[in-house]
Amino acid sequence: MSGRQKAKGKMEEATGKTKEAVGRTVGNERMMVEGQAKKSKGAARQAKEKTKDVFKH
Template structure:
């Protein structure tokens, strides 16, 4: 399950990065901000799973 959550975080982070880039390219600040938020959420999910792995072993 941890691997699944880590992968979900990576997908979220990648999607956020893409959305942020599109928002920046077209000049849409809202889309850029949403992308940044999604990217941060994905990174946080990955960090949480990595922390769980460290304490598991």
């Protein structure tokens, strides 16, 4: 299950980076901020899963 959550985190992070870049390109600040938030959420999810893995071993 943690592998699925890690993948979900990576996907959120990648989607966030893309959305942030598109927002910056077209000058849409809201899209840029939403992308940054999604990127942060994905990074947090990955960190949480990595922490769980450390305590499992």
